[in-house]
Amino acid sequence: MSDFDAIVIGAGNAGLSAAATLQRAGARTLLVERHNVPGGCATSFRRGRYEFEVALHQLSGVGLEGQAFSLRGLFDSLGVGDKLEFVQEHDLYRFKVPGQVDVTLPADRAAAIETLEEAFPGNRSRVEKFLDLVSNVTILQIAAMRGTSPEQIDPVLFRYGLRPSKDVLDEHFDDPGLKAALGVYWTYLGQPPSKLAFQDLALTLFAYLEFKPWHIRGGSQAMSTAILDSFLAAGGQVRFNTAVSAILTEGGQVLGVRLDDGAEVIAPDVVSNASLPITYGMLENMDVPAAVRDDLATRRIGVSGFALHMGLDATPAELGFTTSTTFVNLDTDDDRIHASWHSLEPARGVCVSSYDVAPIGFAPAGATHVSLVTLQYAHAWDGVPPSDYHRAKFAYAQTLLDVVEHVAPGIRDAIEEVDVATPRTMARYLGHPGGAIYGYDQDRTEGWLFRDSERRPHVPGLHLAGSWAGMGGFQPTLEAGARVARRLMRRKESVR
Ligand SMILES: Cc1cc2nc3c(=O)[nH]c(=O)nc-3n(C[C@H](O)[C@H](O)[C@H](O)COP(=O)(O)OP(=O)(O)OC[C@H]3O[C@@H](n4cnc5c(N)ncnc54)[C@H](O)[C@@H]3O)c2cc1C
Structure with a gap:
């Protein structure tokens, strides 16, 4: 008899959203976190008179009240929508290159176009065309991710999606300051425009421009704590200051985990929010599948x-x-x-x-x-x-x-x-190799088109959620945890 229906390793964004989704859907879930607070990157700490936010610079995807496809729907489904107070940033950012550029982009398409025209006169129609492309590529990309068949997708996605962002900026603009001002979100993604797929830059720019950049009152720790509270209120159990040291298997199937105090906990499903190398390195009583070894051998720590x-x-x-x-x-x-x-x-x-x-x-x-x-x-x-x-x-x-x-x-x-x-x-x-905050390097060889770490689990019962199995950042990891949990629940339902 299993101790739990599922065990979640790690209480980062994806671990928390996975655990809360599972428990609220009726799966008896244990959440195990090696640190003493929930959140992973999404935490805060205190020094003197100040609380310090660790990681959240701009939360994307929250959107205004009533805006479709916003992260608000996810927070509602996790039971925390009414527990969080979002603080809107009215500008995307100020971008300064001393002696060359100093421009503040409002978080509004029309106002941003106006501002860029003032700072870089004569570029209005180019900026409009570029921002139209940003929207189109993003909307088509989301449709493709959701399973729309390639024949039904406008070819503009295939023409632009995987091109280096630098090529697309060069195609639209001559002024180096304007290109730098519109491309600066590359520094959030970790790859320079010469390597970053345009669809990733477009997604980021679209997410902030359309759904606005936000902070959270009480910092990202308030969000992490609220999701944990929702999980506990639904009957979930958590162990802090406890690391999973092994993932137990039997006959090539997950059996449970061993904790660092030696205790073994039995469950048919384990969701890991830890890095992929650590997760697969913890498999006990089976070899790492060859497909996983081949995959991990070609990846670079981010x-x-x-x-x-x-x-x-x-x-x-x-x-x-x-x-x-x-x-x-x-x-x-x-x-x-x-x-x-x-x-x-x-x-x-x-x-x-x-x-x-x-x-x-x-x-x-x-x-x-x-x-x-x-x-x-x-x-x-x-x-x-x-x-x-x-x-x-x-x-x-x-x-x-x-x-x-x-x-x-x-x-x-x-x-x-x-x-x-x-x-x-x-x-x-x-506990991640290289202290990587977005998992693997997010260049054009990564991403949902070429990697299937999250979508196609190679060990029955082992599910992967978070920056190492998909895209890094707050919105992607929060969404990934809930998505993986829903997929797991659907599988459980289908075998009943
Ligand atoms: C300084 C900084 C700035 C950032 N700025 C932004 C930003 O502005 N916008 C943005 O979108 N993103 C930003 N990020 C990145 C973003 O915070 C991360 O990509 C995201 O939070 C990762 O979430 P995750 O679900 O992958 O889990 P992680 O946050 O990576 O957490 C994983 C958890 O698993 C636990 N764990 C690992 N191994 C074990 C084990 N064996 N047993 C038990 N527990 C284990 C860890 O302790 C950790 O709590 C920033 C990150 C940092 C650090």
Whole structure:
């Protein structure tokens, strides 16, 4: 007799949405998390007078009340729709290249076109054409993902979807500043426009422009905690400070898990939110299937991040922050910026989140919580011995502050609290190889067209959900967990 109907390994976004979906659908579910809080990346922590948001810079897909296909429907189905307070960012971002570009894009198509025309006169019709293409490619891509047959899909998707974003930007525009301003979301996805599939850039831009960028009052931790509470209220059980150390199998079929205290828990289905290498490495009593070995051998561990979480004793206006999100890049050479993520050379581009332009409630009155992030591969830290780690991370942090001085001169004088996270920090807290925050490198060889980690499980009873099995980021992983859980429930129903 099974102890549970399902066990979920990891309480990141996908683990939480999977667990809540399963339990609310009537499957007796155990959620096991190695950390002491729910959320994975989607957490917060406290220093002095400040709470610090770990990961959420802009939540995509929330949409305005009543907007179809928005994430609000998912939150309702998880039982947390009325527990979360969303804080809207009215601008997509301010984008600054010192001495070259300084433009603030409103989160509204018509206003964004107007702003870009003012900043880059004579480009109105090109911008309109480009944004039309962004919408078309995204809508067609979603139709294709949902199973519309290729014959029924407008060929514009096949002409543009997999082209490098840089080609498509070059086809539409001449001005390097305008191309950089419209393409800067590449820094969220981890691949420069020369490598990033246009359909991925289009999806990201569309998601924020159409459904607006959002923060959550109380940070992403409020969301993670609310989903956990919903899971518990439905009768689910959770174990924190507990890692799964083995996935037990019998006759090539999942039997349950072993926890790091040695206890064995029996269940016919296991959903893993852990990385794929760790998940398959935990299989006991069977070899990793050849198809999985072949697949994993061709994949590259993706990018991690370097973050400065700061409590600043000044208001956003006093500091110079006019938008919740600001990208500052030293030039428009995106390949050069991406190359810098492989080493500890000074940061060349930083994403700034100022959480008190539209306050999320983490800083005291008159103060500001700001985080500075640049993506970075873990191997940049390979040559740094433990004895030099502390010095090296603060030295590198100074280079992010140097970049941000271009929008907030004198920011250093306002620092009251600061905490620095490197790829090693991410690896320690998430347990992922390379501290990767989006799973594998999100280039054109990855994605739903070429990889089937999530859709076609290779071990009966083992289900994969999260950034390592699909696309990284908040919206994709929240949706993935619920989707995988629904698929699992349908399978259970069909064998009954
Ligand atoms: C600094 C930073 C900034 C980011 N900015 C953004 C942003 O602005 N927008 C955006 O969309 N995304 C952003 N992301 C990425 C986004 O947060 C992640 O892609 C997403 O949250 C990953 O969710 P996940 O479901 O894959 O789980 P993860 O968050 O990766 O969590 C996995 C969980 O599994 C647990 N686990 C692993 N192994 C085991 C085991 N053996 N036993 C038990 N538990 C285990 C881990 O402890 C962890 O809690 C950012 C991330 C970071 C770190």
